[in-house]
Amino acid sequence: xxxxxxxxxxxxxxxxxxxxxxxxxxxxxxxxxxxxxxxxxxxxxxxxxxxxxxxxxxxxxxxxxxxxxxxxxxxxxxxxxxxxxxxxxxxxxxxxxxxxxxxxxxxxxxxxxxxxxxxxxxxxxxxxxxxxxxxxxxxxxxxxxxxxxxxxxxxxxxxxxxxxxxxxxxxxxxxxxxxxxxxxxxxxxxxxxxxxxxxxxxxxxxxxxxxxxxxxxxxxxxxxxxxxxxxxxxxxxxxxxxxxxxxxxxxxxxxxxxxxxxxxxxxxxxxxxxxxxxxxxxxxxxxxxxxxxxxxxxxxxxxxxxxxxxxxxxxxxxxxxxxxxxxxxxxxxxxxxxxxxxxxxxxxxxxxxxxxxxxxxxxxxxxxxxxxxxxxxxxxxxxxxxxxxxxxxxxxxxxxxxxxxxxxxxxxxxxxxxxx
Amino acid sequence: xxxxxxxxxxxxxxxxxxxxxxxxxxxxxxxxxxxxxxxxxxxxxxxxxxxxxxxxxxxxxxxxxxxxxxxxxxxxxxxxxxxxxxxxxxxxxxxxxxxxxxxxxxxxxxxxxxxxxxxxxxxxxxxxxxxxxxxxxxxxxxxxxxxxxxxxxxxxxxxxxxxxxxxxxxxxxxxxxxxxxxxxxxxxxxxxxxxxxxxxxxxxxxxxxxxxxxxxxxxxxxxxxxxxxxxxxxxxxxxxxxxxxxxxxxxxxxxxxxxxx
Numbered sequence: 001x002x003x004x005x006x007x008x009x010x011x012x013x014x015x016x017x018x019x020x021x022x023x024x025x026x027x028x029x030x031x032x033x034x035x036x037x038x039x040x041x042x043x044x045x046x047x048x049x050x051x052x053x054x055x056x057x058x059x060x061x062x063x064x065x066x067x068x069x070x071x072x073x074x075x076x077x078x079x080x081x082x083x084x085x086x087x088x089x090x091x092x093x094x095x096x097x098x099x100x101x102x103x104x105x106x107x108x109x110x111x112x113x114x115x116x117x118x119x120x121x122x123x124x125x126x127x128x129x130x131x132x133x134x135x136x137x138x139x140x141x142x143x144x145x146x147x148x149x150x151x152x153x154x155x156x157x158x159x160x161x162x163x164x165x166x167x168x169x170x171x172x173x174x175x176x177x178x179x180x181x182x183x184x185x186x187x188x189x190x191x192x193x194x195x196x197x198x199x200x201x202x203x204x205x206x207x208x209x210x211x212x213x214x215x216x217x218x219x220x221x222x223x224x225x226x227x228x229x230x231x232x233x234x235x236x237x238x239x240x241x242x243x244x245x246x247x248x249x250x251x252x253x254x255x256x257x258x259x260x261x262x263x264x265x266x267x268x269x270x271x272x273x274x275x276x277x278x279x280x281x282x283x284x285x286x287x288x289x290x291x292x293x294x295x296x297x298x299x300x301x302x303x304x305x306x307x308x309x310x311x312x313x314x315x316x317x318x319x320x321x322x323x324x325x326x327x328x329x330x331x332x333x334x335x336x337x338x339x340x341x342x343x344x345x346x347x348x349x350x351x352x353x354x355x356x357x358x359x360x361x362x363x364x365x366x367x368x369x370x371x372x373x374x375x376x377x378x379x380x381x382x383x384x385x386x387x388x389x390x391x392x393x394x395x396x397x398x399x400x401x402x403x404x405x406x407x408x409x410x411x412x413x414x415x416x417x418x419x420x
Numbered sequence: 421x422x423x424x425x426x427x428x429x430x431x432x433x434x435x436x437x438x439x440x441x442x443x444x445x446x447x448x449x450x451x452x453x454x455x456x457x458x459x460x461x462x463x464x465x466x467x468x469x470x471x472x473x474x475x476x477x478x479x480x481x482x483x484x485x486x487x488x489x490x491x492x493x494x495x496x497x498x499x500x501x502x503x504x505x506x507x508x509x510x511x512x513x514x515x516x517x518x519x520x521x522x523x524x525x526x527x528x529x530x531x532x533x534x535x536x537x538x539x540x541x542x543x544x545x546x547x548x549x550x551x552x553x554x555x556x557x558x559x560x561x562x563x564x565x566x567x568x569x570x571x572x573x574x575x576x577x578x579x580x581x582x583x584x585x586x587x588x589x590x591x592x593x594x595x596x597x598x599x600x601x602x603x604x605x606x607x608x609x610x611x612x613x614x615x616x617x618x619x620x621x622x623x624x625x626x627x628x629x630x631x632x633x634x635x636x637x638x639x640x641x642x643x644x645x646x647x648x649x650x651x652x653x654x655x656x657x658x659x660x661x662x663x664x665x666x667x668x669x670x671x672x673x674x675x676x677x678x679x680x681x
Contacts, residue, residue, distance in 0.1 A: 086588050098569060103591070196597035348599070349599050
């Protein structure tokens, strides 16, 4: 028998089996990988910050403000890849002006705006208000007027006013937690609700997205904290870093369990798509899913974190391991986003073929543009950190009024090996 | 009311005047907006075309399709679809089922240039051609997901894209289970079959239906007994594509096997 399959394989380079003709080009490119990655960092960093505020995890105090402005910096950058990807970016305001209420993407605009305007900006403003008022009095030159504007005319820093700030801050944080969950759960929903795509269509998608967001956010703040401390020649608070590592580890375990659950569920259901999806995983996604996401990005950092946190190690080495683990986690989470977005387009909806993704270097959809978009939030963070310094002096208690409590932990709340 | 010193008008006075003005003008404004709303029964449509009277759909008879690809070609010409082999509003697939019950599918250049001959010694059980196009779903996922409402279901049952509104986010392309949409490379908007809407409005048939030499494509209306589609649906065993997704597609296939998805 003449093998018929090679005969029917078309001249489409990189394609295998039958794909619909309109599926030749992948419609969502690397920018759409960046977008859930960035929003995940936003939500994760915010949830981390709220641990200090709402759940009174005092040991996290050194990174509270850092987590907040990191969250803001990444939130500002989050819609940029989305905009860069639109065929008609000039029409994007229509998503707000004439939103189509049944569209998950249109509603994301409102969730985003709510999160930016009501939650993050307000919380940061209330938290920094006293400092801003002081800076607007003490600083010289143009920056003085910037702070004056930032006070929004509210210059009262009496004890009563500060007490109100604290209350407002806590209230917004409580409001902010479900908002952060909503923000990233919603990004997951955008994918999870596409019933046409069996790789995406899953009710677990928003939950998996959310937990991977928390993982990536904690790892990001850990990285930023270590790097900024090194650059500023400041001592790193080891209890804080230990706590971050622990939280990262626990979040990763939950995240991994959920991903496994999703995976097993798909296998067990074994729908008609299982064949092509298995083929995709074992061929096109092997490096990015099995090697990068699961081995390098999940298993390795989990082991590193367990070893570093609970092994008997000097602090310097512990820090180094945490740092390496956090970088690996970022690689892993980026791979997660990649595997969802790109993976979801590598197989044909005819369920009969696989295609490939050709990432160009230059051009608006290229690698260079993606790297720039990925570096932008770092630039935003640098500017924000200049404008609203998030640093907590180690040798004196932070004096923004609402955080006069002790930095030290209650005895016994952390293993002694990790405390300074 | 007279006021000798207008410059010293109190805010209360200004408000009163405003309200008075408003109460005088409000009925007029309401009337304006009420009249500006489009009429229900299509009385405003040019040429007496009443979209409410139509519910278009298409039938495709697999037994009759010879895979000549003239429909796909005519579609490109009629609708200025890019000639590139990766953009189609309508295309033709060839299914070859071998004796081991494996189905192999191909569609070189959408079938426009015909199909390469199959080897003689292959154990072929059967082979057939399946024209594909937008299914104009009643519960269209593309309509649901469009963030600005640029894709919509018209009153005459056709799913259309408003080119001047589409932001080019491609969410609709992702949501379409049939691969029927593409991003127009020049216009940067989503594009797909419209049932040749511009022709329908003139009382003409879609271009693909018009050129089909074997009348494998049947165009008509749901609910009109005089429509050829009515007869087609009545005398054939009908299947739809991916019915389990509950999109209620309105392209009906006669003679399509389970392999066709």
